[in-house]
Amino acid sequence: MKSKPVIVIGAGLSGLCCARLLLKYNIDVLVLDAQDDVGGRVRTDHVDGFLLDRGFQVLQTAYPEAKAQLDYDSLRLQSFDPGALIRTQGRMVEMSDPWRKPSKLLSTAFNGIGTFRDRLKLAKLRWHVTHTSVDELWREPESTTLEYLRRTCGLSDDMVNRFFRPWFSGVFLEKNLSTSSGFFRFLFQIFALGDASLPEQGMSAIPRQLAAELTADMLRLSTSVDSLSTSVDSRSTSDDSMVDRHHVRLRNGESIDCRAIVLAVEGREASRLTSGMIHSPEFRATTCFYFAAPQAPFAEPLLVLNGDNEGPINNLCVVSNVARSYAPAGHALISASVVGKEFMDSSDLNNTVRQQLRQWFGSQVDAWSLLRRYDIPIALPAQQAGFRESLSGQSRLGDGLYYCGDYCETASIQGAMVSGRKAAENIISDLASQR
Numbered sequence: 001m002k003s004k005p006v007i008v009i010g011a012g013l014s015g016l017c018c019a020r021l022l023l024k025y026n027i028d029v030l031v032l033d034a035q036d037d038v039g040g041r042v043r044t045d046h047v048d049g050f051l052l053d054r055g056f057q058v059l060q061t062a063y064p065e066a067k068a069q070l071d072y073d074s075l076r077l078q079s080f081d082p083g084a085l086i087r088t089q090g091r092m093v094e095m096s097d098p099w100r101k102p103s104k105l106l107s108t109a110f111n112g113i114g115t116f117r118d119r120l121k122l123a124k125l126r127w128h129v130t131h132t133s134v135d136e137l138w139r140e141p142e143s144t145t146l147e148y149l150r151r152t153c154g155l156s157d158d159m160v161n162r163f164f165r166p167w168f169s170g171v172f173l174e175k176n177l178s179t180s181s182g183f184f185r186f187l188f189q190i191f192a193l194g195d196a197s198l199p200e201q202g203m204s205a206i207p208r209q210l211a212a213e214l215t216a217d218m219l220r221l222s223t224s225v226d227s228l229s230t231s232v233d234s235r236s237t238s239d240d241s242m243v244d245r246h247h248v249r250l251r252n253g254e255s256i257d258c259r260a261i262v263l264a265v266e267g268r269e270a271s272r273l274t275s276g277m278i279h280s281p282e283f284r285a286t287t288c289f290y291f292a293a294p295q296a297p298f299a300e301p302l303l304v305l306n307g308d309n310e311g312p313i314n315n316l317c318v319v320s321n322v323a324r325s326y327a328p329a330g331h332a333l334i335s336a337s338v339v340g341k342e343f344m345d346s347s348d349l350n351n352t353v354r355q356q357l358r359q360w361f362g363s364q365v366d367a368w369s370l371l372r373r374y375d376i377p378i379a380l381p382a383q384q385a386g387f388r389e390s391l392s393g394q395s396r397l398g399d400g401l402y403y404c405g406d407y408c409e410t411a412s413i414q415g416a417m418v419s420g421r422k423a424a425e426n427i428i429s430d431l432a433s434q435r
C-alpha cells in the first residue's frame, strides 16, 4: 500500500525544491497550490506572442543553489551585459564592469558619475567581495546598505545616489537602501561573478524544470489550503505511526491525511496557517509595465537605471534585446519597473510612466502599446539590517510540521531554493530516525 504523502503546500521555488529532494529519497509527496500553475512568484504569461514575466526579474547564474539544482543548458539562458545604462541629467551614460568588459574601461571611467576616488573604492569593494567567502561576508559588521556604501566603503553621495540607489532599489524593492548590508555584499559578489540572465522561454521555465519529475498524482493546482492540523487524530488506528496524524483541510472542505506537512507559502500566509507561530514579515511591493514597440529605443542588452531619482520609473529594460524570444518578430518588448507600495493600483501611474518614457525616449513612445501592468504587493519579504538574527535557521516548527520560503533565508531565488532543500533534508533525517 502507498504510504501517506508528505504534503507540500506551495509550488513556488521553495516548495518545488523541497518536493524534488523528497522524491529523490523515495518519499511520497503531494504538492498543493492555490494558483493554476507552478512557480509562485516566478510565472510568465504569454500575451499576443510576447513573454511577460510577472514583474521584471532575472536569474543570477552565480547563485550557488541555482547552479547546483538547475540545468542551465536546457534553460538556454540569455544574458544581460554586465553594468547598466544610467539615465541622468537628460542623457544615458554607461557604467560597465571593466573587469568583465575591458573595452568599456574608458567610457566608464569618464561617464561623469562619481569621482576618481569612487572608482578606486569601487575596485576595492569588488576585490573584497570576490575574494571573501560568503560566510565571511555575512559575518562582517551589519548595517543598512546605505550606511555600508557611504561609511564603510566611503563612496560619494553622487555615486551612491545615481548608481547604487537605483540599482539596488530595483533589487531590494525599496528606495532607502535600508536592507541588510550582508545581503548587499552577498549579491554584489553574485553580480560580479556571474550574469543576470533570462531563460529563453521566460522565467517560468525555472519552476517548470523543478517540477518536471512530479507526476500528475503528485501535484494539485488551483487547490487552496484553508487550515491544517497536526493534533492527534482520535480516529487513528493503533498501527498508525506518530507521523501519520496530520491533515490539511482544503477550501472546498476536503481533508487530506499525510505523514508531514511543509508550508512553502509566503510568510504572511504561513503566519495565517500557523495562527501566528510564524511571524509575518513586512513585504516590498513593485509595479511592472510591459510595452510592445515597433522598434527598440536602444540596442544594448543592458538595464537602464534612473540616476536622477525623479519620476516613478526606477529601472527599465528592453527585454527583447536580452532574449529575442520574449517578443514576436518585428517587435520589441520593454519593461518599466516602479518600486514601492505608494503607486499600487493607481490609474494615474499609467500616465506618469508614459510621460517619463517620453522624456527619456521622445515621441517614438507614442507608438508603444501597453501590453499589461502587474501590481505586485507581496513581491519580497523586507530584510532590514540585522534580519538574520531573527531567523531561526530551523525549518521544523513542530512534530511533522515544517516550513520554507524566501523569508526563511534571503529574499531571492537563491534563498527560496536553499530553504526548500533544507526543509527536505530535515524531513529526510527525521523520517530516517523514526524507522
Ligand SMILES: Cc1cc2nc3c(=O)[nH]c(=O)nc-3n(C[C@H](O)[C@H](O)[C@H](O)COP(=O)(O)OP(=O)(O)OC[C@H]3O[C@@H](n4cnc5c(N)ncnc54)[C@H](O)[C@@H]3O)c2cc1C
Pocket: 009, 010, 011, 012, 013, 014, 015, 032, 033, 034, 035, 038, 039, 040, 041, 042, 054, 055, 056, 057, 058, 059, 060, 223, 224, 225, 226, 264, 265, 266, 269, 286, 376, 378, 379, 380, 404, 405, 406, 407, 410, 411, 412, 413, 414, 416
Ligand atoms: C516582481 C519580482 C521580481 C523578483 N526579482 C527577483 C530577481 O530578479 N532575482 C531573484 O533572485 N529573486 C527575485 N524575486 C524573488 C523571488 O522570485 C522569490 O524570492 C521566490 O520566487 C520566492 O519563492 P517561494 O517559494 O519562497 O514563494 P512563492 O513563490 O511565493 O510560492 C508560494 C506558493 O504558495 C502558494 N500558496 C500560498 N498560500 C496557499 C494556500 N493557502 N494554499 C495553497 N497554496 C498556497 C502560492 O500560490 C505560491 O505558489 C522577485 C520577486 C518578484 C515578485
